[in-house]
Amino acid sequence: MLRSNLLQKYSQLVNHYFFNETESKELIKYGISGKNVCKVEQVHGNRILEFNDSREIKPDGFDGMITDKSIYLQVRTADCLPIFLFVPNKKIVCALHAGWKGLMVGIVGNAVDLILSKGVKVEDIICVIGPHIGNCCYDVPYKRIKIFQTRDRIDHAISEKREDRWYLDIGSVAVNAFLTKGIKRKNIDNFDVCTKCNKDFASFRRDKDKSGRNISLIRLIS
Numbered sequence: 001m002l003r004s005n006l007l008q009k010y011s012q013l014v015n016h017y018f019f020n021e022t023e024s025k026e027l028i029k030y031g032i033s034g035k036n037v038c039k040v041e042q043v044h045g046n047r048i049l050e051f052n053d054s055r056e057i058k059p060d061g062f063d064g065m066i067t068d069k070s071i072y073l074q075v076r077t078a079d080c081l082p083i084f085l086f087v088p089n090k091k092i093v094c095a096l097h098a099g100w101k102g103l104m105v106g107i108v109g110n111a112v113d114l115i116l117s118k119g120v121k122v123e124d125i126i127c128v129i130g131p132h133i134g135n136c137c138y139d140v141p142y143k144r145i146k147i148f149q150t151r152d153r154i155d156h157a158i159s160e161k162r163e164d165r166w167y168l169d170i171g172s173v174a175v176n177a178f179l180t181k182g183i184k185r186k187n188i189d190n191f192d193v194c195t196k197c198n199k200d201f202a203s204f205r206r207d208k209d210k211s212g213r214n215i216s217l218i219r220l221i222s
């Protein structure tokens with residue numbers, strides 16, 4: 001299980017886990033069960049569910065969750081980015097599932113805007129990007145890189161050409177999206193752990209349809 005040093009500074013207020021594939025199958029060992037977990041469908045979109053107390057809501061069509069309640073927000077990934085946002089002085093947490101499609105349709109910006117709409121100052125937002133496929137392994141069609149280069153006006157920092165193939169640094173795309181919204185660099189933690197290289201983690205690129213999932217969870221301590 002991995003944890004962010006940045007978020008661990010607030011371990012009195014919030015707990016979080018980035019579980020690998022094996023650990024993800026044994027959540028009960030960590031005291032985590034269905035009853036205290038909020039999850040969404042994850043459709044590679046940009047919608048964020050505001051979770052209050054009602055269990056009646058149908059969590060379809062969402063890729064993110066935000067709450068001020070003490071409940072685990074769960075994200076399942078296999079190469080995509082699990083992302084947490086946390087505001088220490090307002091007790092707000094948000095969890096996102098983001099792949100290139102979600103980043104393209106602006107899920108990161110939506111999350112920041114939603115948090116700002118709750119009277120939070122941008123400098124108080126902490127962002128953590130968990131283990132995801134690295135640019136060591138994430139080769140993509142050049143047109144996919146072009147989408148982000150054009151929209152975000154960045155180039156060399158997010159892509160690399162090696163032996164006629166283009167590699168996208170999807171974590172840096174997310175970091176850049178946070179910086180564009182005014183988040184401080186010191187408040188962003190981006191894990192340098194590639195899910196495809198690191199066999200403990202589930203990877204869709206590595207294992208295709210046989211791939212399991214990595215579960216990431218964050219919860220406010222009540």
Ligand SMILES: [Zn+2]
Nearest residue numbers: 136137194197
């Ligand atoms: Zn890799």
